[in-house]
Amino acid sequence: xxxxxxxxxxxxxxxxxxxxxxxxxxxxxxxxxxxxxxxxxxxxxxxxxxxxxxxxxxxxxxxxxxxxxxxxxxxxxxxxxxxxxxxxxxxxxxxxxxxxxxxxxxxxxxxxxxxxxxxxxxxxxxxxxxxxxxxxxxxxxxxxxxxxxxxxxxxxxxxxxxxxxxxxxxxxxxxxxxxxxxxxxxxxxxxxxxxxxxxxxxxxxxxxxxxxxxxxxxxxxxxxxxxxxxxxxxxxxxxxxxxxxxxxxxxxxxxxxxxxxxxxxxxxxxxxxxxxxxxxxxxxxxxxxxxx
Amino acid sequence: xxxxxxxxxxxxxxxxxxxxxxxxxxxxxxxxxxxxxxxxxxxxxxxxxxxxxxxxxxxxxxxxxxxxxxxxxxxxxxxxxxxxxxxxxxxxxxxxxxxxxxxxxxxxxxxxxxxxxxxxxxxxxxxxxxxxxxxxxxxxxxxxxxxxxxxxxxxxxxxxxxxxxxxxxxxxxxxxxxxxxxxxxxxxxxxxxxxxxxxxxxxxxxxxxxxxxxxxxxxxxxxxxxxxxxxxxxxxxxxxxxxxxxxxxxxxxxxxxxxxxxxxxxxxxxxxxxxxxxxxxxxxxxxxxxxxxxxxxxxxxxxxxxxxxxxxxxxxxxxxxxxxxxxxxxxxxxxxxxxxxxxxxxxxxxx
Amino acid sequence: xxxxxxxxxxxxxxxxxxxxxxxxxxxxxxxxxxxxxxxxxxxxxxxxxxxxxxxxxxxxxxxxxxxxxxxxxxxxxxxxxxxxxxxxxxxxxxxxxxxxxxxxxxxxxxxxxxxxxxxxxxxxxxxxxxxxxxxxxxxxxxxxxxxxxxxxxxxxxxxxxxxxxxxxxxxxxxxxxxxxxxxxxxxxxxxxxxxxxxxxxxxxxxxxxxxxxxxxxxxxxxxxxxxxxxxxxxxxxxxxxxxxxxxxxxxxxxxxxxxxxxxxxxxxxxxxxxxxxxxxxxxxxxxxx
Numbered sequence: 001x002x003x004x005x006x007x008x009x010x011x012x013x014x015x016x017x018x019x020x021x022x023x024x025x026x027x028x029x030x031x032x033x034x035x036x037x038x039x040x041x042x043x044x045x046x047x048x049x050x051x052x053x054x055x056x057x058x059x060x061x062x063x064x065x066x067x068x069x070x071x072x073x074x075x076x077x078x079x080x081x082x083x084x085x086x087x088x089x090x091x092x093x094x095x096x097x098x099x100x101x102x103x104x105x106x107x108x109x110x111x112x113x114x115x116x117x118x119x120x121x122x123x124x125x126x127x128x129x130x131x132x133x134x135x136x137x138x139x140x141x142x143x144x145x146x147x148x149x150x151x152x153x154x155x156x157x158x159x160x161x162x163x164x165x166x167x168x169x170x171x172x173x174x175x176x177x178x179x180x181x182x183x184x185x186x187x188x189x190x191x192x193x194x195x196x197x198x199x200x201x202x203x204x205x206x207x208x209x210x211x212x213x214x215x216x217x218x219x220x221x222x223x224x225x226x227x228x229x230x231x232x233x234x235x236x237x238x239x240x241x242x243x244x245x246x247x248x249x250x251x252x253x254x255x256x257x258x259x260x261x262x263x264x265x266x267x268x269x270x271x272x273x274x275x276x277x278x279x280x281x282x283x284x285x286x287x288x289x290x291x292x
Numbered sequence: 293x294x295x296x297x298x299x300x301x302x303x304x305x306x307x308x309x310x311x312x313x314x315x316x317x318x319x320x321x322x323x324x325x326x327x328x329x330x331x332x333x334x335x336x337x338x339x340x341x342x343x344x345x346x347x348x349x350x351x352x353x354x355x356x357x358x359x360x361x362x363x364x365x366x367x368x369x370x371x372x373x374x375x376x377x378x379x380x381x382x383x384x385x386x387x388x389x390x391x392x393x394x395x396x397x398x399x400x401x402x403x404x405x406x407x408x409x410x411x412x413x414x415x416x417x418x419x420x421x422x423x424x425x426x427x428x429x430x431x432x433x434x435x436x437x438x439x440x441x442x443x444x445x446x447x448x449x450x451x452x453x454x455x456x457x458x459x460x461x462x463x464x465x466x467x468x469x470x471x472x473x474x475x476x477x478x479x480x481x482x483x484x485x486x487x488x489x490x491x492x493x494x495x496x497x498x499x500x501x502x503x504x505x506x507x508x509x510x511x512x513x514x515x516x517x518x519x520x521x522x523x524x525x526x527x528x529x530x531x532x533x534x535x536x537x538x539x540x541x542x543x544x545x546x547x548x549x550x551x552x553x554x555x556x557x558x559x560x561x562x563x564x565x566x567x568x569x570x571x572x573x574x575x576x577x578x579x580x581x582x583x584x585x586x587x588x589x590x591x592x593x594x595x596x597x598x599x600x601x602x603x604x605x606x607x608x609x610x611x612x613x614x615x616x617x618x619x620x621x622x623x624x625x626x627x628x629x630x631x632x633x634x635x636x637x638x639x640x641x642x643x
Numbered sequence: 644x645x646x647x648x649x650x651x652x653x654x655x656x657x658x659x660x661x662x663x664x665x666x667x668x669x670x671x672x673x674x675x676x677x678x679x680x681x682x683x684x685x686x687x688x689x690x691x692x693x694x695x696x697x698x699x700x701x702x703x704x705x706x707x708x709x710x711x712x713x714x715x716x717x718x719x720x721x722x723x724x725x726x727x728x729x730x731x732x733x734x735x736x737x738x739x740x741x742x743x744x745x746x747x748x749x750x751x752x753x754x755x756x757x758x759x760x761x762x763x764x765x766x767x768x769x770x771x772x773x774x775x776x777x778x779x780x781x782x783x784x785x786x787x788x789x790x791x792x793x794x795x796x797x798x799x800x801x802x803x804x805x806x807x808x809x810x811x812x813x814x815x816x817x818x819x820x821x822x823x824x825x826x827x828x829x830x831x832x833x834x835x836x837x838x839x840x841x842x843x844x845x846x847x848x849x850x851x852x853x854x855x856x857x858x859x860x861x862x863x864x865x866x867x868x869x870x871x872x873x874x875x876x877x878x879x880x881x882x883x884x885x886x887x888x889x890x891x892x893x894x895x896x897x898x899x900x901x902x903x904x905x906x907x908x909x910x911x912x913x914x915x916x917x918x919x920x921x922x923x924x925x926x927x928x929x930x931x932x
Binding site for chain 3: 301346
Binding site for chain 1: 669670672673674676677679680681682683684686687690698699700701744745746748749751752753755756758764766767768769770771773774775776777778779780781782783785786801802804805808809812837862865866868869873882883886887895897900901904907908911912914915916
């Protein structure tokens with residue numbers, strides 16, 4: 001215990017968390033990295049196989065149509081997801097940023113979709129879109145009679161729409177709360193000064209509110225991109241990556257390769273490509289937040 | 293040419309009535325100051341002139357035309373906010389140019405007007421800076437420049453000096469006075485600082501609790517206060533206000549003290565006298581005697597303070613006078629400069 | 644003007660027809676928004692109390708006789724949601740109990756001390772939240788297999804701990820930053836050693852933030868799916884995994900799934916509504932100022 005006195009306090013305080021992160025994050029990361037350079041089909045052998053250098057990566061990026069499709073699916077999913085979330089969150093925040101009982105009720109409800117398990121959200125939307133008894137399917141059929149007979153999850157485009165819609169339903173309300181926080185931090189005097197100067201409501205928004213909201217919008221943009229890239233639960237339960245592979249994002253691809261095909265080395269390589277993309281995205285996020 | 297009329301203005305926020313049946317006409321080119329403690333409704337009233345708040349009842353008119361329903365951006369007023377309201381993402385020049393940009397004035401013309409306004413407040417070299425790079429005083433001048441870059445009908449200022457340090461405040465005050473005289477625009481100025489009110493105003497509206505207690509020129513407010521609130525609010529140091537009971541030819545004050553002065557009527561009164569209208573005297577000639585509580589060397593005079601019951605009374609004396617704490621001294625009033633108020637209502641009793 | 648009620652319609656201000664119309668359109672859109680949030684949730688709750696027949700027909704969407712049978716069935720074999728609830732509580736509770744002290748200590752160190760590599764180490768801890776589950780799930784699987792810990796709740800706690808720590812450290816650091824140094828300094832002047840200062844002064848003051856982080860961590864763990872899927876097999880199964888057990892070869896047993904959904908969601912709704920104010924700021928603390 002005498003030894004403990006000699007160690008600076010901050011290291012003692014940091015030790016548990018740091019050691020844990022090292023063990024449970026850094027070490028597995030390194031392990032996966034190494035694994036991605038080997039071939040290992042779990043069905044054949046219990047231990048990793050030969051070293052194949054960059055072969056896994058090479059195949060993935062040039063020869064594997066499924067992987068390339070996964071990249072395409074991921075791009076579509078992420079871009080549409082992030083844009084939709086941003087628009088909904090910004091619009092809803094502007095709408096709800098006033099006093100009033102209905103607005104207050106709405107603001108309280110905003111946290112609910114976020115705390116629902118994404119797995120449950122996926123299951124629920126799958127239920128709602130069912131061709132015979134799904135409530136959303138039914139309501140859409142009432143509004144657009146031509147869609148009464150469509151099977152949502154059998155159509156690749158509609159399945160993507162469903163998956164994006166479910167994820168937006170899950171996340172946008174929370175992002176709205178974040179935006180509301182951003183709006184609250186804008187000094188009211190700047191908006192009032194603009195009105196006095198002669199600005200219409202639109203001019204106030206365009207010239208004064210929006211520029212001051214830019215930092216928060218950036219945060220939402222980058223954060224949602226990261227979460228969209230990581231999304232798995234909701235896709236697994238809603239569409240299972242289907243129909244075919246039309247909603248199979250990179251994250252899902254890794255899962256499939258590892259736990260359906262048991263091709264571990266290959267999956268590790270795919271996972272690392274996904275990690276690389278995420279690192280870039282998270283780099284933006286950290287830079288934005290740490291600019292202080 | 294803008295005359296502002298406020299008729300029967302009432303403003304409530306929920307159950308709280310902030311402004312109560314306010315009536316006031318502000319003349320063209322007049323510099324009117326709303327003076328009062330925080331919460332008295334002065335800022336709310338000015339914001340109703342700007343259109344940032346709507347009256348619950350009553351009418352606001354410019355030159356006889358009702359403007360309650362006219363939105364702020366169309367009222368052609370200019371306003372300097374307490375925290376300046378500068379656009380943080382725009383440079384000084386862009387801040388000042390914004391009202392012109394909104395009116396579609398061409399770039400060249402804009403630049404000229406901006407330069408002129410900046411010159412007026414001595415901001416010339418700062419045009420390219422961002423607000424966060426400026427000191428408090430500089431930011432305040434940007435806010436001023438932005439409001440004078442065009443000629444508004446009405447000029448509104450919400451405690452523009454309250455965030456400046458004391459020395460800067462004096463300089464800025466002079467600048468504002470000079471500016472207002474130059475521009476010849478009807479101006480409303482809100483403050484809780486009575487020195488600003490006294491030095492800047494044509495007329496002062498002293499407000500308390502949503503009501504105008506007195507409206508008049510600074511010297512009238514000073515020399516002829518309408519009630520004890522106004523009397524105690526104006527002047528530095530504040531007027532001495534003593535609760536007394538008039539009995540016969542003598543006043544019973546707190547602390548079993550007697551003041552040898554006749555009162556206009558018997559009963560519970562408040563006696564008001566300014567420190568500069570009182571003097572120290574021999575114990576025998578004095579109106580009353582008391583022990584010195586403190587005395588302060590103010591440079592140009594000495595301020596002696598005595599305790600009458602629970603009230604501190606300040607008396608101005610010559611600058612070379614020295615006293616000892618606890619020393620008994622005699623205090624005299626100037627009979628020509630006494631103010632009497634009803635003790636319960638605070639209303640002024642005029643003889 | 645028109646006779647429709649408008650909040651600004653007083654004797655001091657008469658809103659134009661256009662303003663009134665705008666007001667009502669706004670209200671309508673807000674109601675649509677509220678419905679969009681509530682409809683799915685309400686539908687699941689309704690479905691949990693329907694018989695299978697009612698579930699599969701639209702006509703009895705709103706008018707049906709409720710039954711508690713589903714809620715009973717899910718607790719029986721082979722679903723055994725009861726044991727899964729216990730597991731979920733155990734794993735989430737265990738994670739939070741371990742995470743809070745670890746995160747608080749680390750957050751304090753980051754907030755109050757200056758040392759070499761502080762920025763870098765902080766970045767690493769925070770950035771670990773960006774590691775996709777996909778890339779670590781494999782090593783975890785193999786690690787636990789090696790240690791014979793597959794299908795244990797302990798393994799799940801460890802995994803969730805690694806998910807939750809970066810968020811918790813970030814949130815709590817934000818709250819500790821907001822505790823004025825003067826409080827600690829006067830405690831030290833009074834003679835308290837650093838450990839007591841942390842435990843008796845800083846923690847109580849930053850408690851709202853620690854609770855927020857705890858609730859957030861609990862939520863993440865409670866809803867965690869992928870790792871539970873991979874690591875749990877028979878014994879260490881949590882509620883989310885229980886949910887997909889209702890997808891059988893015969894078809895999806897929606898009414899039972901909904902009942903499970905109610906069980907998994909209700910506690911989260913209650914907790915989140917209680918602490919909702921602080922929930923939001925924390926995730927982006929420091930960026931929205």
